Amino acid sequence: MEEDYVFKIVVIGDSAVGKTQLLGRFTRDEFFLDSKSTIGIEFQTRTVDIARRRVKAQIWDTAGQERYRAVTSAYYRGALGAMLVYDVTRRHTFEHAARWVDELRAHADKSIVVMLIGNKADLAGGRAVAADEAAAFAEEQGLFFSEASALSGGRVGRRHQRQWAWRRRRADAQGHQAVAG
Numbered sequence: 001m002e003e004d005y006v007f008k009i010v011v012i013g014d015s016a017v018g019k020t021q022l023l024g025r026f027t028r029d030e031f032f033l034d035s036k037s038t039i040g041i042e043f044q045t046r047t048v049d050i051a052r053r054r055v056k057a058q059i060w061d062t063a064g065q066e067r068y069r070a071v072t073s074a075y076y077r078g079a080l081g082a083m084l085v086y087d088v089t090r091r092h093t094f095e096h097a098a099r100w101v102d103e104l105r106a107h108a109d110k111s112i113v114v115m116l117i118g119n120k121a122d123l124a125g126g127r128a129v130a131a132d133e134a135a136a137f138a139e140e141q142g143l144f145f146s147e148a149s150a151l152s153g154g155r156v157g158r159r160h161q162r163q164w165a166w167r168r169r170r171a172d173a174q175g176h177q178a179v180a181g
């Protein structure tokens with residue numbers, strides 16, 4: 001069945017924060033403990049029904065490792081949403097979030113919707129970033145915020161669905177359909 005909308009979403013954040021695993025959890029409900037670092041760019045899709053419309057999310061994933069990052073503008077082109085992921089157990093990945101926000105402001109559409117995601121929330125004992133602190137940063141930067149766990153699957157589905165419902169309304173308001181493929 002044809003989809004009514006195709007939304008491009010990009011996933012960004014430092015290496016090993018769990019971007020690829022979050023994506024795998026969401027699109028195939030899979031998780032691999034020994035995943036390999038991403039090289040280049042990949043995308044995965046999942047179609048969901050929201051308010052009687054078929055919405056295909058085309059979610060782009062790339063390497064957080066600096067040495068693989070040849071992409072900038074092309075990666076962000078046409079993206080309606082971004083998921084900026086950090087690892088709640090590694091503080092520097094949260095501290096780098098401000099730099100990722102700068103990169104978005106430099107290369108992405110001004111109206112892009114950004115969700116800050118504190119991943120690995122299952123590792124409660126190793127927590128190095130308080131949810132309140134991240135929520136405050138998100139508010140100051142105008143981002144949505146949620147913690148998640150690609151390992152346990154916590155909150156991944158509902159969060160995305162909320163994001164899409166929101167985006168579909170916006171797409172309706174702007175009168176555009178099927179932005180890609």
Ligand SMILES: Nc1nc2c(ncn2[C@@H]2O[C@H](COP(=O)(O)OP(=O)(O)OP(=O)(O)O)[C@@H](O)[C@H]2O)c(=O)[nH]1
Binds near residue numbers: 032037062064119
């Ligand atoms: N405990 C736990 N481990 C996770 C979670 N998500 C990812 N991991 C682990 O963290 C490591 C890195 O995950 P990836 O998804 O490959 O990280 P990435 O952000 O895609 O990394 P790059 O591709 O290098 O940018 C892997 O060993 C995963 O198994 C999670 O929610 N909880």
Ligand SMILES: [Mg+2]
Binds near residue numbers: 019036037061062063
């Ligand atoms: Mg990856």
